[in-house]
Amino acid sequence: MNNKIKNSNQNGQKKYLWAKNQMPILRKLVQKYSQNNTLKGLDIGVCLHITKETSVLIMGLKETGANVSLCSANPLSTKTEVRDFLKESGIRIFTDKNYNLDSFYSNMDKVLDTKPQIIIDDGGELHKKAIRRKDPIRGGTEETTSGVNRLRALSDIPYPVIAVNQSITKHLFDNTFGTGQSIMESIIKTTSVLIASKRIVVCGYGWVGKGVSKYARGMGAKVSVTETNPLKAIEAYLDGFEVARLDKLLSHNDIFITCTGQINVIGRQHFDYLKDGAILCNAGHFDVEIDVKALDAIDPDAFEPVQNVTCYKIRDGLNKKKVFLLARGRVVNLIGSEGNSPQVMDLSFTNQFLSIIYLFKYMEKLPKKVSPPPNKIQNQISKLALQAFGLDIDNLTLQQKEYFKS
Ligand SMILES: NC(=O)c1ccc[n+]([C@@H]2O[C@H](COP(=O)([O-])OP(=O)(O)OC[C@H]3O[C@@H](n4cnc5c(N)ncnc54)[C@H](O)[C@@H]3O)[C@@H](O)[C@H]2O)c1
Incomplete structure (x- = not known):
C-alpha cells in the first residue's frame, strides 16, 4: 500500500x-x-x-x-x-x-x-x-x-x-435539527457569506424547510417562506416568517434554499428577476429542484470562482448580473460540507x-x-x-x- x-x-x-x-x-x-x-x-x-x-x-x-x-x-x-x-x-x-x-x-x-x-x-x-x-x-x-x-x-x-x-x-431530529444546521453550515463553508442581515428565501416548509428557516433566523437572517400547501404556509406564518409567492421574492432576496423534494421549483422563469449576487442552493435529495440545465443554457461559460460555487452571468438590461449556484444544485450539506x-x-x-x-x-x-x-x-x-x-x-x-x- x-x-x-x-x-x-x-x-x-x-x-x-x-x-x-x-x-x-x-x-x-x-x-x-x-x-x-x-x-x-x-x-x-x-x-x-x-x-x-x-x-x-x-x-x-x-x-x-x-x-x-x-x-x-x-x-x-x-x-x-x-x-x-x-x-x-x-x-x-x-x-x-x-x-x-x-x-x-x-x-x-x-x-x-x-x-x-x-x-x-x-x-x-x-x-x-x-x-x-x-x-x-x-x-x-x-x-x-x-x-x-x-x-x-x-x-x-x-x-x-x-x-x-x-x-x-x-425526521424530527435529522430533517429538522440536523439538516437545518448543516445546510446553513455548508452555505457558510462554500461561500464565506455573513448570514446576519441577509434576506433568505426557504422554498418548502416541511421538516427540512422548518429547520433551515429557524437556523437561518437564529443567525440573524430575515427569512421568507414559499409553500404550495396552505396548512404549511399558515404554520410558517404563525411561526413568524413572511410567506409569499416566489415570484414576489426574487428581486430583493440574497439566498434561496430549496427544501421541497420537487422539480424546477426555481426555474427558467425566475432567473432573469434575481438580484445581482443572488445565491441558489438545494437541500432536497435530488438535483432537480433548481433548473441547472436552464442556467447552463443561459451562460455556457459559467465558471467556478471557488470549489462548489458556479458563477452564471445573466443579461440584465445593458449589463450582466452574477448568480451563484452551490454544489451544482445537488444536496448542498452533503457535498459542500460533512452532512x-x-x-x-x-x-x-x-x-x-x-x-x-x-x-x-x-x-x-x-x-x-x-x-x-x-x-x-x-x-x-x-x-x-x-x-x-x-x-x-x-x-x-x-x-x-x-x-x-x-
Ligand atoms: N439534505 C439533507 O440532509 C436531507 C435530510 C432529510 C431530507 N432531505 C430531503 O429534503 C427534501 C424535503 O424533505 P422534507 O422531509 O422536508 O419533506 P416534506 O414533505 O416534509 O416537505 C416538503 C415541503 O415542500 C412543499 N413544496 C412542494 N413543492 C413546493 C414548491 N414548488 N414550492 C414551495 N414548496 C413546495 C410541500 O408542500 C412540503 O410542505 C426531500 O427531498 C428529502 O428527501 C434532505
Whole structure:
C-alpha cells in the first residue's frame, strides 16, 4: 500500500472513531446484538451517502454478523478517506472517484450482484433498480422523504419496506435539527457569506424547510417562506416568517434554499428577476429542484470562482448580473460540507439498525408495502435518546393514567 492510501485510511479511521464516539445509542445496541451475532449470514446491500456517520452504521452491521456491500447515494457526497477505511475494513464497496451517471448506476448493479437479501436505500434508486431487475430481495428500508414518496407511488412492491424516514425520531431530529444546521453550515463553508442581515428565501416548509428557516433566523437572517400547501404556509406564518409567492421574492432576496423534494421549483422563469449576487442552493435529495440545465443554457461559460460555487452571468438590461449556484444544485450539506452531525445521525441510523434487525426476524410475515418502523422501535429510541441527552422527565402517575381513560 502506498503512503497516500495509508494516510487516507488512517484519516478515515480517525473520522469513524470520532463519529462513533458521538453515536452512543447505536454503539450500545451494536454491542448488545453483536454478542449473539444476531445478523449472522445476512447479506445487506446498501446505498447511502458515504460519510463518517455511515461508516459507524456499516461497521455496526458487520460487527453484528452481516455481510455488507455498499455504493453511494450520491457520488459527490462520498468522503474518500471514509471509503478507503471501509474498504480496508473488509466492506465490499463500489464507488468512483469522478462523477459519472453511468457508473453511479452500474455501482448499484454491482451491489445487487452480491445478492443481498435486504437493502438499505437513500432516495429509492436501489429499490427501483432491484424491482426492475426482479432480484429476490426479501426486505428493505428507505432513509429519506423523497425515497419514501417514490416508493409509495409504485403500484406494486414485492417485499416489505420500512420507511425509516417516517419515524418521528428520524425526521424530527435529522430533517429538522440536523439538516437545518448543516445546510446553513455548508452555505457558510462554500461561500464565506455573513448570514446576519441577509434576506433568505426557504422554498418548502416541511421538516427540512422548518429547520433551515429557524437556523437561518437564529443567525440573524430575515427569512421568507414559499409553500404550495396552505396548512404549511399558515404554520410558517404563525411561526413568524413572511410567506409569499416566489415570484414576489426574487428581486430583493440574497439566498434561496430549496427544501421541497420537487422539480424546477426555481426555474427558467425566475432567473432573469434575481438580484445581482443572488445565491441558489438545494437541500432536497435530488438535483432537480433548481433548473441547472436552464442556467447552463443561459451562460455556457459559467465558471467556478471557488470549489462548489458556479458563477452564471445573466443579461440584465445593458449589463450582466452574477448568480451563484452551490454544489451544482445537488444536496448542498452533503457535498459542500460533512452532512448532518453524528449526534443526529445516531438517531437516524439507530432507526436503520433496529429496522434491519426487525426485518431479519419478521420479513417473511410482514406485508409487502411501505410501512413506518413499528411503534416499539420508535418508543425504544425515544427513551435511549433521553438517556443519551442526559434528560430525566416526569412519569404519569396512576391517577393520571386513569384520568386519561375517564
Ligand atoms: N439534505 C439533507 O440532509 C436531507 C435530510 C432529510 C431530507 N432531505 C430531503 O429534503 C427534501 C424535503 O424533505 P422534507 O422531509 O422536508 O419533506 P416534506 O414533505 O416534509 O416537505 C416538503 C415541503 O415542500 C412543499 N413544496 C412542494 N413543492 C413546493 C414548491 N414548488 N414550492 C414551495 N414548496 C413546495 C410541500 O408542500 C412540503 O410542505 C426531500 O427531498 C428529502 O428527501 C434532505
